[in-house]
Amino acid sequence: MRPLFLTVVCFLFLSTTPALAATCGNGPNGFEAWKQDFIANSKRYGLKQRTVNSALQNVKYNSKVIRLDRNQKSFKLSFQQFYAKRVNNAMIRRGQKLGKTYARLFSRIEKKYGVPAPVILAIWGLETNYGGYLGNMPVLQSLATLAYDCRRSKFFTNELVNALKIVQRRDMTPGEMRGAWAGEIGQTQFLASSYMKYAVDYDRDGRRDLIRSVPDVLASTANYLQKKGWRRGQPWGPGTANYRVIREWNRASVYVQTISVMADKIAN
Template sequence: MRPLRLFFAATLILSATTAVHAKCGNSSAGFNEWRDNLITNSQRYGIKARVAKSALSGVTYNSKVIRLDRNQKSFKLSFKQFYAKRVNNAMIRRGQKLGQTYGRIFRRIEKQFGVPAPVILAIWGLETNYGGYIGNMSVMRSLATLAYDCRRSQFFSNELIAALHIVQRGDMKPSEMRGAWAGEIGQTQFLASSYMKYAIDYDGNGRRDLIRSVPDVLGSTANYLAKKGWRRGQSWGPGTANYNVLKKWNKASVYVQTISVMAEKIGN
């Protein structure tokens, strides 16, 4: 999971986070009341009542998510340890092969966004092993649990409201939104707020589907980096402007360094 990284106005965000954050809790005791209150007041956050009810009714507190949130150890490793744990030669070779398989899409992406294939492939591989494992936990349940939990209630309240907007926009049904424990969605693990801001319909079917559509996944990842300031035609090693853009993808230095090195190897 990446360290934590809406399209709607600041006043709406403030309204949502204030209302939800005010009733946070550190155990399951008050969760159901908190959830039902959110459903009742969903229109305050721009969410239709029927959307909130379909997405959240029956959602329960997930103590496993809380345990995982309190036990993030991978990012305390050295770069050498982290790279050895997450990357191997088979991943590099597969990235190179996928670069050929989706060559036409990558050429279109680089022309449009300026982001080269190896960088996107490195992110794709590192996040979910090229879509091999995107997680199977309910995004709504995870986000509701973390929004209710007092440790980072404001942050996850934003993400939960964003996830409800994804459903309301028609991109996915709540049952389709399954991902990592902290609510990341899709093959490059977008948080819901990033999904709302940067996900694009790159296959032209009218939906932004970062779970099943490879073109949407690759195009959206490039769009994210481009919007964050990616500089066309420049390198991405430490000390470069593009390396700083990768830091906006992930704040952990070992993660960013791994993306950079992995991309170099895929590109060779």
């Protein structure tokens, strides 16, 4: 029997969103029924039921995603430990080289959004080693699993809905949507909700492609920071307004500090 406090938590999640299913869950049992109920209620989210059914029909509960969700140890490290684990001199040099390779693109982006190249390069490098590893887990399967799971059901239900809206807009097919275990997409690892709000079609090919289009990736990252309050021409170190904007990218203090320091090193 599910403990009473979990039943209460699930009720609170579901009372603030359109009906999905009778309950969330803490294991594979009940996932398929939850999924079918989500599909049946998809119109309440502005989704086409046929699109959702096609996108989710082969999606299964993924126990690996739950294990990874429960085992996030990196953010418990000190800054020195985290930085040493995630950044090295080769990454800094590559960031500087890419800054030169895409100098004209970065110049146009900074002119439009106000965000300088070193900050975008630091995020790009830290998230996926400049597009070198985007993750290979099916985004819709990860998000459906986490939406069903009781721990953060409301949050990930919203991400699942937004991921399906990306499919519905034809920016990406379900098969193309592969990423990190928590459903992050593309070379700077946008959550689906951020993708819907901040991704831009900078290369004007009719799609917001954060997987293959470097112009879309870099401009979308700058657009995100601008919309969060980035102050043009201002520093980004600790105690500044722009440092607080970087915190909007990732709330973990070690991550924010790493982006700031990495950007300084790339700039120098």
